[in-house]
Amino acid sequence: MTGWLTSIEGTETGHQLALVLALMAAFLHAVFGALQKGKHDPWLSRGAIDGAYGLMAAPFALFVVPWPEAHMWVIFAGAFVIHTVYKVLQALAYSRGAYTVVYPVVRGTGPLFAVIGATLIFNEHFTLGQWLGVATLLTGIFGLALYNYLYLVSNRETLVPALLFAFATGLLVALYTTYDAYGIRATQNPFTFLAWFFMTDGLVMPVLAALRYRAMADRPALAPLLARGVIGGLIAYCSFGGIMLATRLDKVGEAAVLRETSTVFAALIGWLALKETVGPRRIALMALIALGAVIVEFAG
Structure with a gap:
């Protein structure tokens, strides 16, 4: 498997597989966010x-892979710090704002700066048509966040700090x-x-979660929470693992942009699972996001 990958x-086969992995990661990341x-x-x-995905990964890390x-080790240390800060900021945003407002801001901020980073670090360059696709996608994402902010949010007391945390989280996504693209390319x-x-x-978030759980006056039942953790851990392997492999197989910038079609899936999940309203305007904005991703793919 490793030899084939x-x-x-850098081949056409790798490009097609990276496309599939990025779109799979988009859908699963929306599910992950909803969880x-x-x-x-x-x-x-x-x-x-x-905690679930750390425990599941340990036997493979210690006894299976080279x-x-x-x-x-230095690269792993850097990834540990970056992802810890990202998760803290994401939790702060989610605990203060509606999912359908916060999530698009996070995902809209990420790809723009990821494309810029890929240009500076990996010497990747988008065509004029692809930049048009990025602009189309970002218009749809931020338009969706603005629409949700104006029409769907009832409790606005904590929304401004939630949006600030969401923007900062988006920078950490980029x-x-x-x-991670650098890291996964740095090992054989x-x-x-x-x-x-x-x-x-x-390693970190289970400790913070345990401290928070102990301080709660009304603690939730552990069994459903741990079950959610196992399901989320399996999704994380396919979502985060999929996008990391995509960035090794093909261009980092394209994979980052295609993953942000997760905003479309997030809106659908918000409608179907979280009982949030989806009207014609939101459908039009989601269509813009999808159109932007298609332009990026076919204008390359």
């Missing part, structure tokens, strides 16, 4: 998810997308990076 890097924002406190949900090269075996990333990434 490395053999198709964290859904029934339980976002801090508890994230702690359960991280041991990381010496230079990878940073970790670019950094991409599954070594994935296994060690998930194991080390699952």
Whole structure:
């Protein structure tokens, strides 16, 4: 498997697989976000998810994949810091704002700066048509957030700090997308990076969640929370793992942009699962997001 993946890097086959992985990651990331924002406190949900995928990754990291090269330890340390800050900011945003407002701002901020980072670090360049696609996609994403802010949000007391946290989270999305792409390319075996990333990434949030749980006067039942963690952990492997592999197989910028079609899936999940309203204007904005992704793909 590893040999085949490395053999198709930069090829048309690799490009097509990266496209599939990015779109899969988009859908699953929206599901992941809904899991964290859904029934339980976002801090508890994230702690359960991280603990689950960290424990599941440990046997593979320690006993299955090749041991990381010496230079990878510094890279893992950097990823640990970046993702920890990202998750704290995301939990702060989700605990203060509506999912359908916060999520589009996070996802809209990320791809623009990820594309810029890919240009500076990996010497990738978008065509004029692809930049038009990025502009179309971002118009749809931020338009969706603005529409939700104006028409769908009832409690606005904490929404301004939620939006600020969401914007900061989006910057961290761009940073970790670019950094993880560098990390997964820095090791010979991409599954070594994935296994060690998930194991080390699952260390902090369970501790913070446990402290928060102990301080709660009305504690939720543990069994449903832990079940949510296991489901979220499995989704995280396919979502985060999928996008990391996509950035190794093909262009980082294109994968980052295509992943942000997750906003479309998030709106659909908000409508179907969280019983949030979806009208013709929101459908039109979601169509813009999808159109932007299509332009980016076919104008390259």
